[in-house]
Every structure is written in C-alpha cells, then in structure tokens.
Amino acid sequence: MNEASSYFEKKSDVILGKLLKEVENQTANSIEILRESSARKGTAHIVGITGPPGSGKSTLVNKLCKTLAKSGIEIGIVAVDPTSPFTKGALLGDRTRMQELSGLSNVFIKSLATRGNLGGLAPTTADIVQVLDAYGKELIIIETVGVGQIEFDVLEIADTVVLVNVPGLGDSLQTLKAGIMEIADIYVVNQADRPGADESVRDLKMMVREKLQENWEQPVLKTIATNNEGMIELIDQIQRHKEFLLHSNRWDEKRKTRNLTRLNHLMIQSLNNEVDSYIRRKQGIQIKIQQVKEGKLDPYTLSDHIVEQLIKKHGGM
Ligand SMILES: Nc1nc2c(ncn2[C@@H]2O[C@H](COP(=O)(O)OP(=O)(O)OP(=O)(O)O)[C@@H](O)[C@H]2O)c(=O)[nH]1
Numbered sequence: 183m184n185e186a187s188s189y190f191e192k193k194s195d196v197i198l199g200k201l202l203k204e205v206e207n208q209t210a211n212s213i214e215i216l217r218e219s220s221a222r223k224g225t226a227h228i229v230g231i232t233g234p235p236g237s238g239k240s241t242l243v244n245k246l247c248k249t250l251a252k253s254g255i256e257i258g259i260v261a262v263d264p265t266s267p268f269t270k271g272a273l274l275g276d277r278t279r280m281q282e283l284s285g286l287s288n289v290f291i292k293s294l295a296t297r298g299n300l301g302g303l304a305p306t307t308a309d310i311v312q313v314l315d316a317y318g319k320e321l322i323i324i325e326t327v328g329v330g331q332i333e334f335d336v337l338e339i340a341d342t343v344v345l346v347n348v349p350g351l352g353d354s355l356q357t358l359k360a361g362i363m364e365i366a367d368i369y370v371v372n373q374a375d376r377p378g379a380d381e382s383v384r385d386l387k388m389m390v391r392e393k394l395q396e397n398w399e400q401p402v403l404k405t406i407a408t409n410n411e412g413m414i415e416l417i418d419q420i421q422r423h424k425e426f427l428l429h430s431n432r433w434d435e436k437r438k439t440r441n442l443t444r445l446n447h448l449m450i451q452s453l454n455n456e457v458d459s460y461i462r463r464k465q466g467i468q469i470k471i472q473q474v475k476e477g478k479l480d481p482y483t484l485s486d487h488i489v490e491q492l493i494k495k496h497g498g499m
C-alpha cells in the first residue's frame with residue numbers, strides 16, 4: 183500500500199504520532215502500518231530501562247536523553263504507564279519528569295498504557311517500537327512500569343536491559359539472584375546520594391561475578407539522576423554493550439528471534455480469531471460447548487472435532 187509507505191517518507195513528528203496512535207489502538211489501518219514498518223529494516227538500538235517503582239527510571243531516562251540528544255541522534259522514548267489512557271496520574275508525573283526533553287526536535291516521546299497487561303509493558307509495545315525503528319530512530323528507550331517484580335517481557339524487545347535499583351537492596355537481593363541475573367545487561371544503583379549505595383554496588387558486583395555471563399561482565403554503576411551524575415558512564419556502557427552485541431553476532435540473532443516471535447504471535451492471533459468466529463457461526467457447537475462445561479462431553483474430543491472442521495473448511499492440510 184503506497185499510502186502507508188509515503189507516510190514513512192515524511193519524517194514528521196505529527197505523522198509519526200498519528201501512526202503510533204493507530205497502532206496503539208489496533209485500528210484497521212494498523213496492519214498496513216505494521217506491514218510497511220516491518221519491510222523497512224530499522225537500525226535502532228533498543229534499550230529497556232526496568233526496575234522497582236520509584237527507583238528513578240523516568241528521571242534517569244530524562245537526564246540520559248538530554249545528554250544523548252546533544253550528539254544529534256534521533257531518539258524515541260516509550261514510557262509505559264500503569265494507568266489507563268483516560269486517567270491521568272502517573273502520565274502527568276512522567277510528563278513533568280521528562281518535560282526537559284519536550285523542546286528537543288530529535289527526541290520523540292510516546293506514552294503507552296499497560297491496559298491491565300502484566301509484565302511491565304503495554305500490549306502493543308513491540309509494535310510501537312517497530313514503527314519507531316522504521317521511522318529512523320537510532321536509539322529507542324523503553325521505560326517499563328515498576329511493577330515491583332521481574333519484568334521479563336522487556337527481554338523479548340530490548341537489545342540492552344538496564345536495571346535501576348536503589349541503595350539498600352537487603353532482602354531483594356535474593357530475588358535478584360533468583361531471576362534477574364539472566365536479564366539485566368547493566369546494573370545501576372541510582373539515588374546514590376542516599377546511604378548504602380557503596381554496599382549495594384559491592385553486593386551487585388559480587389553477584390555478577392558469581393554468575394558470570396558468557397563474554398559480558400555486567401557493569402555495576404552508581405548514579406544520582408537528579409544531579410545528572412553518572413550519566414556519561416551509563417551512556418558509555420550502553421554503547422559498549424551495543425558493540426558487544428554487534429561483534430558477537432547477537433545483534434542479528436536477537437532480530438531473527440524477534441521475527442519468529444512476531445510470526446508466532448500473529449499465527450496464534452489469527453487462529454484464535456478463526457476459532458472464535460467458527461464457534462459463533464456454527465450451529466450446534468454451543469450445545470457441545472455447554473456439554474463440555476457440564477462434564478458430559480470431554481474437551482479433547484470437541485477440540486479435535488472443531489480443529490478438523492476448520493481445516494476442512496480451508497481445503498484440508
Ligand atoms: N535523592 C534522589 N532522588 C531521586 C534520584 N533519582 C530520582 N529521584 C527521585 O525519586 C522519585 C521517583 O523518581 P521517578 O523518576 O519517577 O522514578 P520511576 O522509577 O520512574 O518511578 P515509577 O515510574 O513510578 O516506577 C522522584 O521524586 C525523583 O525526583 C536520585 O538520584 N536521588
């Protein structure tokens with residue numbers, strides 16, 4: 183479709199905003215927009231910023247981007263918000279913390295609502311990132327919702343995951359040990375102006391050494407986002423991780439995995455829709471479903487029957 187393609191040529195923030203809105207709302211146009219964006223291979227480095235609520239993720243993203251933007255690179259920020267798009271609250275909070283960026287022509291901010299999705303991301307985050315990438319953004323930063331648990335979803339989408347913590351890890355260290363070692367590429371102890379920062383850095387470094395990742399020793403950094411301290415070091419480490427991914431071929435592997443994941447999601451979605459519409463249209467099926475519900479018919483037989491009918495409908499295998 184040429185229309186969608188021409189939108190991508192325009193390079194205007196207003197048009198980008200409209201494309202993203204369509205994708206976020208999963209409108210009928212969104213498929214064309216996504217098809218077009220998937221054909222345009224982007225080159226963006228995708229960075230996920232995750233960590234517990236209130237650790238300073240938004241403040242950090244704000245300061246980080248302010249510094250990065252000076253080099254003139256095109257930056258896209260995806261700020262995932264726990265609230266619905268209709269209630270403000272946290273959205274406003276993020277806006278104030280990121281308002282220093284609003285005047286910068288090479289920084290584009292997209293706020294997304296989780297709409298009840300668990301795992302720290304909004305359901306359309308991957309699609310939004312794909313469009314930003316196709317639109318020529320060179321760096322895309324995703325701030326996940328601080329849900330207070332490990333946010334695995336960001337792993338599928340991001341090349342580099344930065345975990346932002348605060349001093350005094352205490353008990354949460356065990357949780358970290360159990361899961362997050364596998365996910366974070368860079369550790370940040372933010373709010374290092376508060377007591378206990380050096381201890382937290384020491385504990386994290388010890389943990390990293392215990393569970394060394396292949397060829398990449400995760401750096402542990404101290405930052406004070408509110409004072410802009412430690413931003414240059416963090417930028418350096420993000421860049422160093424990108425180079426590590428490129429040289430070790432993981433950059434390409436991650437993209438290939440994402441392509442496959444996308445295909446799988448799409449197929450499952452289509453099949454679900456097919457099954458739903460079949461069940462709605464086909465006479466007599468509702469009675470059988472009711473029988474399964476009441477334990478009078480086994481679900482295996484009915485499921486096999488429905489799938490067989492669907493395959494027949496599409497001309498067999
Ligand atoms: N003392 C101190 N306060 C900080 C620092 N960084 C952020 N803050 C404050 O911590 C509070 C939370 O910061 P946010 O940036 O909103 O944290 P967040 O992780 O984005 O929070 P959620 O998105 O709600 O999970 C704010 O009041 C910040 O001003 C820091 O380095 N030191």
Ligand SMILES: [Mg+2]
Binds near residue numbers: 239240241
């Ligand atoms: Mg935030």
